[in-house]
Amino acid sequence: MFSALTKSLASKTTFSEIQTNVLAGLTVGVIALPLSMALAIASGVPPQHGLYTAIVAGIIIAIGGGSKVNVSGPTAAFVVVLLPIVHQFGIGGLLVSGFMAGIILIMMGLGKFGKLIEIVPYPVIIGFTAGIGVVIGTIQIKDFLGLDIESLDGDYLEKLILIVNSLPSIDWQELLIGGLTIVTLLLWPRIRSKIPGHLIALLLGSVTAWLLSYFSQDFSIATIGSRFHYEINGITGNGIPAILPSFEWPWNLPGADGTPIGLSFELIKLLLPSAITIAILGSLESLLCAVVADGMTGKKHNSNDELIGQGIGNLIAPLFGGIPATAAIARTAASIKAGSTSPLASVVHGLFILGSILALTPLLAYIPMASMAALLLVVAWNMSEPKHFIRTIKIAPRDDVIVLILCFLLTVLFDMTVAVAVGIGLASMLFIRRSITITNTTKIEKNHASYGEMPDSIAIYDINGSLFFGSAQKALQAISTVTPNLRVVILDMTEVNMLDMSAIVTMESIKESLAKQHIYLIISNLHERMAAKLRRAGISDKPDEIQFSGTVAEAVVMANKML
Structure with missing residues (x-):
């Protein structure tokens, strides 16, 4: 526990290294700010909960984990798990399940499960991530095209049929802003600028939408300010409240019916499968991220301490409105490239988002929902890793291809709870069969x-x-x-x-x-x-x-x- 922090404090740190880590934290903070909001929206909750997650979980996991450079917060991998929980149990049920997942993660770390999680077969991971990418991308079509759909409920096929039937209601204004954002996201890497592409894309989409609405009364699109509303201590507002995360027991928050969900043994039984899925998925994502970070830095993480740190973060974040968190590979890689060598960078990233809540919330309200959907479409495409998916199908043994496709289909057509159980179970059975053949x-x-x-x-x-x-x-x-x-x-x-x-x-x-x-x-x-x-x-x-x-x-x- 706290091994990353202990090692960093034990090593001699120069002022130059501190300065480099602070700058790396500011860089990844700029990247995490819009992503945290977008992923919260994709998970079915107001955007401020994504920001609260990046602040609380990001700082606590950095201090308590086993990787010096992992950057944690809301990630795309959780979207397909969290959205059904929100629909069925509301935000109260989501935060309670995250709280439970934190306990499970701590138990996994104390039980030395870290090394076991690291050996999950490659086809299982690729199948999960590709399926998650497809689901996230499909959900974003509604806001990207401005379709006249009140809510996307039901299973994947029902959502897909609803989207197809709603295509005649495409809003050209939403499509214009979404298209501008996604084109900017795709072309910006060719410029080779140090400024994050998604920051430029969201800024361009927001400014364009504001100018068009300013010069034409007929131009109107959905924004964070128009889509989300809050009421705190009798004060109502639009967009994101400019207040710090505050303590609240998650079971006091509303369930799907709008009343406090409460805490009962029956609720715990209902949420336990989801909590286990969140814990397993969070451990996979975090340790995979740590392995990638080790390859980039030449250092070695402590897998069991990382699980404990993730557990502590997910245990405390729901008490301050945070949704489940895990280490994010893209944000961690960006932090390392910017010079991160210690948990200080991740702490600074959380503090930057904290300052942004206080200073930038009026501006964040102008971000178009179509631009956020475009950002998530690109995230979903990158997460699905189509090149790796196709390559695995072409060259992998037949058993591995079966596992890959099954995990993919179960993730898309059913849910991650089923996919995790069947995928890991099938991979274990295939391992046993292969072991039998060599004995x-x-x-x-x-x-x-x-x-x-x-x-x-x-x-x-x-x-x-x-x-x-x-x-x-x-x-x-x-x-x-x-x-x-x-x-x-x-x-x-x-x-x-x-x-x-x-x-x-x-x-x-x-x-x-x-x-x-x-x-x-x-x-x-x-x-x-x-x-x-x-x-x-x-x-x-x-x-x-x-x-x-x-x-x-x-x-x-x-x-x-x-x-």
Whole structure:
């Protein structure tokens, strides 16, 4: 816990390094400001909640996590998970589920799950991210085209059908501003400017919309100021309230019916699947981001501390109106390129957004919703990584392609809860199957050069690989089939590196079967750790049934004496 901060404080930091980290924090703050608002809107909540997330979670995770340079906040990966929660349980239910996810993340970190999360198969991750990108992109079509749709409810296919049926209601004014924004986003990288492209694109879209509305009364489009309203202490306003995040128990916030959602065991049961999904997805995104950051900086993160830091951040952020957060790869990469070397950059990024709430909220209200949708369309495209998706389909083994496509379809057509469970479950099953195929038993020829000529009454079996619940039966079944004149079976277990309870039970069964046929069993060169497991199970030296030997050559000598 707090390992990134501890390492940074322990190292000698110069004034120049502090200055560089402050500038990196300001740079990534400029990037995170519009993204935080856009991702909150895409998740179904007012934009200020995205800003509160970047402030509270961004600062706390930077201080408490295991990566020096990770920048955390709302991310596109969460949109497909959070939007259904908001529709069903309101913002109160969303923040309660985020609070629960924080507890789960802390438990995962304390349970040393960090390394386990890092080995999630590549096809599973690509399938998830591509599916998330498709869903986010589809949702943004409504605001990008200005379609006359009150709300996009239902599953993905219902939303898609509703969008297609609403295409005749395209608003050319919204499309003009959205198109201008997205063209700027696509062309700006060619200029190779240090100014973030999405900042220029939103600024151009906002100024153009304001000028057109100023010179023409007929020009009117939806903006953050016209779409979102707030009421605080009897004071109402449009857009984003210019107030700091304030403490409030998340269960006191409204549910889907507009009344406080409350806290009950029934609510916890209903939100638990979503909380688990948020925790798993958040851990995947954060540790993947940390691995990418390690490659860019040459440093090494602490995966378990990073999970604990993410958990603390997600535990505290909902108390101040923040939605679930995780490390963001794009923002982290931008921070590193700007010179970030310590958590100070992420802290400064949060403080910059805090200052922006107090100073820039009147201006933020002029940002068009079509421009925000254009920004998210580009984010969705980048997140879906079509080149990697297509390349994996072309070159990956058939099993991996099946996992990829299944995870993609489940994410798009159902939800992330189902996709996470089925995707990781299927990947685990495929791993077990592959492990079974590489575990085998080979019968040694009786004229083997190392052991000399052996009589037909002695059989040697060479067992290779892990003996566990999936492979034990397959690897050991050949031993059960014996010839009439067989009197001694030798098992060469030099290459056996794992033995679980299923394998022990199978060994017991083989021992008993051979004993009934008056056939001796010699287990050769089994690692002491695994031999101790067999002894605890009652499979120990019995001269008339089973013995252990150090080498196969020694076992052959023992077998000849038995005969």
